[in-house]
Amino acid sequence: xxxxxxxxxxxxxDFFINFQSERVVINMGIFESIDLMQLLRCFVVGxxxxxxxxxxxxxxxxxxxxxxxxxxTTGAILGGLGIYxxxxxxxxxxxxxxxxxxxxxxxxxxxEGVKEYGIVGIFTGGVKNAAGGIAAAVFFGYIASxxxxxxxxx
Amino acid sequence: MGSNPLDTxxxxxxxxxxxxxxxxxxxxCFNAFWVGxxxxxxxxxxxxxxxxxxxxxxxxxxxxxxxxxxxSAFLTGLNIFxxxxxxxxxxxxxxITGFANSIVSPAMEYKSEGYVMGVGGKMFTVAGPVLVFxxxxxxxxxxxxxxxxxxxxxxx
Amino acid sequence: MKKLGKQTIQFDNPPTILxxxxxxxxxxxxxxxxxxxxxxxxxxxxxxxxxxxxxxxIIKETVNSVIAxxxxxxDTIDYCFAGDLLNQCIxxxxxxxxxxxxxxxxxxACSTFVEGLSLAAVFTESVAENVLCAASSHFCSAExxxxxxxxxxxxxxxxxxxxxxxxxxxxxxxxxxxxFITTMTTGKIVDMGIKDANSMGxxxxxxxxxxxxxxxxxxxxxxxxxxxxxxxxxxxxxxxxLIDLAKLQGYNIKSNYNDCGVLIFDKSTQDTHSGGSGxxxxxxxxxxxxxxxxxxxEIKKLLLIAxxxxxxxxxxxxxxxxxxxAHAISIEL
Numbered sequence: 058x059x060x061x062x063x064x065x066x067x068x069x070x071d072f073f074i075n076f077q078s079e080r081v082v083i084n085m086g087i088f089e090s091i092d093l094m095q096l097l098r099c100f101v102v103g104x105x106x107x108x109x110x111x112x113x114x115x116x117x118x119x120x121x122x123x124x125x126x127x128x129x130t131t132g133a134i135l136g137g138l139g140i141y142x143x144x145x146x147x148x149x150x151x152x153x154x155x156x157x158x159x160x161x162x163x164x165x166x167x168x169e170g171v172k173e174y175g176i177v178g179i180f181t182g183g184v185k186n187a188a189g190g191i192a193a194a195v196f197f198g199y200i201a202s203x204x205x206x207x208x209x210x211x
Numbered sequence: 212m213g214s215n216p217l218d219t220x221x222x223x224x225x226x227x228x229x230x231x232x233x234x235x236x237x238x239x240c241f242n243a244f245w246v247g248x249x250x251x252x253x254x255x256x257x258x259x260x261x262x263x264x265x266x267x268x269x270x271x272x273x274x275x276x277x278x279x280x281x282x283s284a285f286l287t288g289l290n291i292f293x294x295x296x297x298x299x300x301x302x303x304x305x306x307i308t309g310f311a312n313s314i315v316s317p318a319m320e321y322k323s324e325g326y327v328m329g330v331g332g333k334m335f336t337v338a339g340p341v342l343v344f345x346x347x348x349x350x351x352x353x354x355x356x357x358x359x360x361x362x363x364x365x366x367x
Numbered sequence: 368m369k370k371l372g373k374q375t376i377q378f379d380n381p382p383t384i385l386x387x388x389x390x391x392x393x394x395x396x397x398x399x400x401x402x403x404x405x406x407x408x409x410x411x412x413x414x415x416x417x418x419x420x421x422x423x424x425i426i427k428e429t430v431n432s433v434i435a436x437x438x439x440x441x442d443t444i445d446y447c448f449a450g451d452l453l454n455q456c457i458x459x460x461x462x463x464x465x466x467x468x469x470x471x472x473x474x475x476a477c478s479t480f481v482e483g484l485s486l487a488a489v490f491t492e493s494v495a496e497n498v499l500c501a502a503s504s505h506f507c508s509a510e511x512x513x514x515x516x517x518x519x520x521x522x523x524x525x526x527x528x529x530x531x532x533x534x535x536x537x538x539x540x541x542x543x544x545x546x547f548i549t550t551m552t553t554g555k556i557v558d559m560g561i562k563d564a565n566s567m568g569x570x571x572x573x574x575x576x577x578x579x580x581x582x583x584x585x586x587x588x589x590x591x592x593x594x595x596x597x598x599x600x601x602x603x604x605x606x607x608x609l610i611d612l613a614k615l616q617g618y619n620i621k622s623n624y625n626d627c628g629v630l631i632f633d634k635s636t637q638d639t640h641s642g643g644s645g646x647x648x649x650x651x652x653x654x655x656x657x658x659x660x661x662x663x664x665e666i667k668k669l670l671l672i673a674x675x676x677x678x679x680x681x682x683x684x685x686x687x688x689x690x691x692x693a694h695a696i697s698i699e700l
Binding site: 188189 | 233234236239244246248249252254257258260262263269276279284285288293297299306307309310311315318319330334340344346348349353354356357360362
């Protein structure tokens with residue numbers, strides 16, 4: 058599997074170097090920054106975190122809101138204990154995109170906040186780190202409600 | 212089954228569990244795995260692109276969140292996300308896409324009760340707990356860090 | 368009118384079900400019973416702005432339709448019993464606010480339709496000439512009130528049931544040529560401690576069993592007396608449980624028993640998991656299919672047991688179990 062992927066990477070590099078015109082290489086060049094091994098680790102870890110969620114859904118009859126709370130709280134605890142960052146180093150977006158990553162981000166922000174601003178940082182650090190995601194969700198939610206209506210499930 | 216399942220509530224619950232079909236857990240896990248992995252991989256690709264542009268990890272992570280949230284809000288608005296969710300289960304729920312969907316879907320549903328108390332008031336009916344527990348947990352983490360860390364930190 | 372046993376009433380001059388009407392949504396129209404309904408909608412909103420308004424319109428039009436079909440004037444209808452699943456029964460009261468008939472709003476969750484027929488029968492035995500009853504439910508308004516927003520990407524477990532969109536309505540009259548409501552057995556609330564809101568069939572099955580067996584004991588009848596024994600919305604799992612439990616009590620109902628929630632959808636193609644539910648499940652399947660069968664004399668003796676789960680989203684969040692109820696009426700030619 059590893060060999061195949063490395064070969065893929067080589068082929069992929071050759072492809073851009075040998076067959077593409079210079080202008081396209083500049084446009085497509087951003088894809089060269091993708092590390093395929095990193096992508097594979099991200100896929101597997103991200104997928105496995107979702108599988109944990111699926112087992113919880115199927116085995117415990119927890120509602121979606123409770124599943125999300127469990128993940129975000131677990132992420133914050135693991136982040137606070139300094140464990141989650143190893144998973145982030147290993148899997149990249151595979152660890153940051155699931156909601157455990159959101160929780161980790163909040164906890165990490167709180168710690169950074171304490172380092173920088175002391176007591177005030179406890180309250181400002183977490184949300185500051187997650188501000189982009191929260192604001193985007195609120196804003197896009199509002200926009201979606203303006204232009205779209207719910208439809209019957211099929 | 213020797214005794215009557217209606218003897219006690221516990222007997223009946225056990226009997227009902229036996230009678231109820233289980234979720235197709237292997238199929239569900241497989242779908243959750245590859246869809247969840249795919250969503251994270253999209254995040255990774257965006258992250259790598261940001262990194263190649265010289266952005267730091269924190270900003271890259273925020274950009275990934277905003278883009279994925281934008282995509283899932285868009286798909287929710289097009290009445291597509293619930294179909295993905297039905298197929299993928301936790302695969303689309305557990306990534307940040309599920310958080311976005313759980314904010315956008317009540318916003319759309321309660322639009323009929325007006326923009327202020329409907330959209331504005333009910334937007335967090337599903338995702339509110341995530342923020343409450345996530346933020347509270349982060350504050351507790353920060354507080355514990357303040358007490359137990361060995362380096363000096365500013366107190367105000 | 369006399370009482371048999373503790374829970375059953377036998378009618379001396381059995382009232383007639385004069386006419387029925389039913390309107391269903393698009394999903395029900397794709398199901399196996401589509402041709403028996405009076406009207407199938409193309410759109411769940413039916414041109415309205417909200418699910419609640421749509422449900423009100425459905426019950427209003429169903430009532431208009433049953434009055435028109437019966438050929439009697441609405442002035443001659445003495446009382447109306449109607450109910451639905453939404454808080455404070457707003458679909459019925461808003462839908463029927465212009466009807467100008469003395470109105471009783473009733474709530475028996477999904478057992479409302481038979482609750483209405485029972486009360487209508489008692490009223491016609493005493494003072495009333497004609498009594499109207501109706502019940503409605505709507506998938507989208509029920510999801511919104513009891514579960515999640517429609518656009519939330521969640522999975523429905525295999526035990527979940529699908530709320531029927533539609534309304535059923537009937538007119539019960541004092542003197543007629545049948546089908547007659549001959550007896551009614553009013554159910555007790557039975558709670559066997561099921562808490563899972565996605566397992567309604569299992570929560571209601573003990574109540575259905577209690578009413579079924581009480582009916583047999585009070586009337587001295589046996590399952591064979593009936594051509595068909597029909598429950599409201601136990602679904603596949605609840606149906607299975609009821610057959611099982613009845614057998615343990617010495618009543619074999621396997622050959623002539625079915626459930627409206629099983630009949631209304633095609634499980635294999637419509638992805639409705641454990642079957643249909645809601646006030647309209649029993650309401651439309653009786654008003655559409657079974658009334659037709661009674662008229663054609665395909666079924667001559669029918670025991671209709673509507674089942675209800677007496678729960679709401681507050682009690683289920685508070686961790687309460689789901690009390691069930693079931694009301695039965697026997698309808699004979």
